[in-house]
Amino acid sequence: VDSVGANELAARFRAAREDATLAVLEGFHPVKHALRFGAELLEVVAVDPGEVAALADRLAPDVREELEARLRPVDAETFAALIPTPPATRVAALARRPADELARLVSSPGPGPIVLLDAPRHLGNVGAAIRVAAAAGAEAVAVTGPADPWHPAAIRGAAGLQFALPVGRLESAGQVTRPIVAFDPAGDPLDPEAVPPGAVLAFGSERTGLGSGVAAAATLRVALPMRPGVSSLNLATAVAAALYGLRLAAG
Numbered sequence: 407v408d409s410v411g412a413n414e415l416a417a418r419f420r421a422a423r424e425d426a427t428l429a430v431l432e433g434f435h436p437v438k439h440a441l442r443f444g445a446e447l448l449e450v451v452a453v454d455p456g457e458v459a460a461l462a463d464r465l466a467p468d469v470r471e472e473l474e475a476r477l478r479p480v481d482a483e484t485f486a487a488l489i490p491t492p493p494a495t496r497v498a499a500l501a502r503r504p505a506d507e508l509a510r511l512v513s514s515p516g517p518g519p520i521v522l523l524d525a526p527r528h529l530g531n532v533g534a535a536i537r538v539a540a541a542a543g544a545e546a547v548a549v550t551g552p553a554d555p556w557h558p559a560a561i562r563g564a565a566g567l568q569f570a571l572p573v574g575r576l577e578s579a580g581q582v583t584r585p586i587v588a589f590d591p592a593g594d595p596l597d598p599e600a601v602p603p604g605a606v607l608a609f610g611s612e613r614t615g616l617g618s619g620v621a622a623a624a625t626l627r628v629a630l631p632m633r634p635g636v637s638s639l640n641l642a643t644a645v646a647a648a649l650y651g652l653r654l655a656a657g
């Protein structure tokens with residue numbers, strides 16, 4: 407990549423961070439999952455393509471060929487201009503975000519569960535919740551409030567699993583017509599059999615818990631049991647415990 411090419415790449419990555427139709431993928435695992443789950447990749451760059459191909463040989467042979475064919479070498483200085491906190495694997499990509507289907511999903515029947523994060527604050531929690539939702543086989547992840555579940559930090563936290571299931575924002579929890587199960591440390595102990603099929607599982611923000619709109623719309627308010635003295639679980643671990651509690655109970 408010559409200096410003109412480097413400037414053009416830097417401008418594209420900069421613009422992509424402000425573009426709600428694009429995603430910036432930082433590091434090997436986001437790029438791997440994007441390829442595995444059929445993302446449309448627009449650009450893949452690496453400081454040492456050979457090193458990335460060797461990683462793919464070891465960790466993701468299923469996507470190695472496609473990854474290697476798309477890799478464009480850049481020098482370390484150019485890479486640092488694209489990705490302000492460069493990942494150890496020094497590979498990054500631009501991809502198109504899939505169309506946002508969340509408003510339609512939460513207002514029509516489906517297999518569930520859908521995870522609803524009500525005004526989360528920390529992108530690391532948003533990413534970890536998306537990662538476990540993908541792993542546990544949830545139908546989708548919806549987010550209200552200002553946090554963007556496609557922010558590069560959330561993509562890093564989710565290892566790029568935004569591409570494995572529908573993930574997007576909702577203007578308000580009022581758009582949900584499916585039954586809502588509110589997760590709240592002060593709720594009744596969770597009985598997996600009482601959770602309706604296709605439910606939206608709602609989790610509150612790290613500091614203030616569930617907003618009053620979601621709490622009022624919920625058909626159930628349930629707690630994950632905790633040892634006395636513990637106030638609450640971290641948001642992402644609550645999502646993990648709930649999804650796997652339900653999944654294991656379903657057999």
Ligand SMILES: C[S@@+](CC[C@H](N)C(=O)[O-])C[C@H]1O[C@@H](n2cnc3c(N)ncnc32)[C@H](O)[C@@H]1O
Nearest residue numbers: 589590591609610615616629630638639641644
């Ligand atoms: C860190 S907690 C919020 C704590 C907040 N001070 C409160 O009282 O709800 C973030 C979210 O995780 C979920 N959560 C955490 N611990 C839980 C538990 N034991 N049972 C059910 N939900 C829990 C809830 O949805 C909560 O809103």
